[in-house]
Ligand SMILES: [Zn+2]
Ligand SMILES: [Zn+2]
């Protein structure tokens with residue numbers, strides 16, 4: 362008998378340059394809803410419990426965004442575009458104290474201000490994807 366150890370969770374691999382795998386996803390996940398205890402639900406094609414989605418699924422893609430238009434969390438703007446059924450609107454400048462960013466690693470909800478100033482999660486130190494800064498305007502008024 363060979364005991365297979367369960368996959369360790371929470372073992373961050375520092376320095377991992379996880380590029381998105383070039384292969385197409387084998388099975389398209391249907392609109393899964395991930396809602397572990399005490400966390401807000403995340404809508405859209407989520408692929409794991411750290412809010413990675415079919416579009417952004419590298420090591421660093423661990424945040425989900427709550428959208429101003431509907432108040433729901435989606436892993437990314439593409440998920441919202443696919444699944445929400447309406448156009449996204451952005452958080453106004455004067456609402457930056459709203460908790461609108463979910464860290465998929467620890468489940469903390471960060472305010473927009475906290476998130477925009479952070480390279481990693483202020484609670485659990487999970488590094489965030491610096492590439493997200495390219496898309497800030499899709500979520501927040503600048
Ligand atoms: Zn929306
Ligand atoms: Zn997505």
Ligand SMILES: [Zn+2]
Nearest residue numbers: 464467482485
């Ligand atoms: Zn965190």
